[in-house]
Amino acid sequence: MQKPLTILHTEASCGWGGQEIRILTEMAGMNARGHRTMLICPAESNIYREAQERGLDAHALPIGKKRLPGLLALRAWLQQQHVDVINTHSSTDSWLAALACKTLRRAPPIVRTRHISAPINNKGSTRWLYQEATQFIVTTGERLRETLIRENRYDPERILSVTTGIDSQRFVPGDKQMARQVLGLGQGPIIGIVATMRGWKGHSFLLEAFAKLQNPQAQLVMVGHGPQYDNLRALAESLGISGQVLMPGNQQDVVPWLQALDCFVLPSWANEGVPQAMLQAMFVGLPIITTDVGSITEAISHGNNGLIVPTKDSTALLQAITQLLQTPALAMEMGRQARATALERFDFVRMIDKMEHVFERVVVGH
Template identity: 25%
Template sequence: MPAAPVTPRTPSPVATQRVLHVINGEHYSGAERVQDLLALQLPQFGFEVGFACVKPDRFSEVRQAQHVHLFEMPMRGRFDLGCARRLAELIRAEDYALVHAHTPRSVLVGSLAAKWAGVPLVYHVHSPTGNDSTRRLQNWVNAKLEHWSIRHAAQLIAVSPSLKQLMEQQGFSPERVTYVPNGVPAIDLPPRQRPEQSWTLGIAALFRPRKGIEVLIESLAALRSRGVDVTLRAVGPFETPEYEREVKTLVKKLGVGDAIIWTGFTQDIAAELRQMDLFVLPSLFGEGLPMVVLEAMAAGLPVVASHVEGVPEAIRHREDGLLVEPASVSQLAMAIEELVVGDELDYETLSNNARERHGEFFSDRSMAANLAEVYQKILGY
């Protein structure tokens, strides 16, 4: 179940503490959005954020928190101890009170740096590392390295109850794992009304195999073959050029190229959500609590999504949207068709429910407030 709503509080009366977030930085997708929003929201609770990027790239260019200090410390390899030493020196020089790492790669050096600098470590579990990609050996190696790196962490942050349970199953005591749900800002849009004719389906993601875009494309083709008037707006970059070619080949094979708009990366997700009537996330596996689902809810978009990991902790079936089994083209197509042509579910009710649920449980302010309480407990005030 979601955490109880956080009552807005006045800024912390204590002196501001400095916290270093150690991140990858090569993309700007869900986890990076969390990092960016925390940097914007935590100062009102007494914590100033700095960033150290071990794979610097897009994050440094497009983040909203451009005023926040960002140190580029590229790792020369997975076991770059020199990077850990440089981080430790930075922590001491800049007087950071705590290190907060967000990925298996960043926590590998972040944990060593925190130990050498004599400060506590917090690790943010955004998704199940052992089920992150289709490469099983890489998943296994990353999960083992992650577990070794966080064995002495002061606290683990799980973005969903399912991830908290996973970390406890791996041997971490319940007291060391805190559930802090992701959160996003409210999106100021007028109440949504059911489309009268053509529907625009929407998806936003860093497109990679586990996001299930092929399932959505096949569902789109099936719907259009049955005369359902739907098009697709796909927002975001592809993880690799090879995967993009693979997906575009499927689009051509199914003959739905004229029904899909590929926008590429955007910094203004709210502007894209305004152009959608129904949000779809057909993930196959590997989800924590998807930020883009929360953003769709904030925009009042009903959601059709796969019943995987943390997704049902945000979307209540037939209340805020519909949940389907992963990798099922038929179920996904039927769920979309039920909303588009059926009359059993009221579109406006789903929209209002989604927006209200976001405001009650998944705001960016409540995310920062909950995390600030964890920091305060660790630092002893």
């Protein structure tokens, strides 16, 4: 390792999900290695509050929108602080950081992390942002990296896939019955999802599939919150299954919720890298039902550690859920394979090693 680095993360998003969790866990991991990390985000954002609760160095600036006050505030902050490298995470803060650095005499290099698979346009301004203003791009999946190289013609030597790493000491298989007892869940089949409630996560198709299951002993647990929360609750009521659907909102510790499940379902139809919650479920030893979106299939192999179904297809989801519930030996073997895959490829230490190497490479090259 070179000398300890001062790493600044920027995040314009006010939401809460895997992207924000990765930023904070990565900051803590770098701090543990002797680096100094800081975060700039809007005062009203969830990540600002959570960073403070975790004892991380967070600074509130008006960077939630692409506006001049945010640009000037960020520029002034950078003039007053020594930073070795900036890691941007969303479109708005990436633009503000790029423009601020463009106007500074001695600006730090920028690393842009792309967390989702949404396409990037090929406008000249966007190309400037990614290939001139940004020194290095990190994607959260290899397929995302390949898309940037193929579709956007970005320099492959300056893009690396670094999948989100999971704490293998914390996310472990547990006593399913004990977890259910502690959480007040039933002892029948339990299907679950942990995800921010956005439309493209596919919760509505999971609700429709669960309704078709027609098993009064079964429960569907949907951990998380988000803009679709009220709509999903209303959908569960309209389907006549609200009594079997538990929506506990965001949870500080999702481990017991995962340990209580029989299978984990993530029916996303857009915008995924390798989803963090899915990896957590794999470490807990759960069989996975999901879709071929983003870089999901870099973790899930159909028939081996999970089942891949078509997107937006509640009937296919129902068939996959039924298959796992009716063949517990198959579900158990898929869960075992899922954990083995996770331990081999998605450990937290591996992620920190790779990100540390990226930051050191960029700083030395700059």
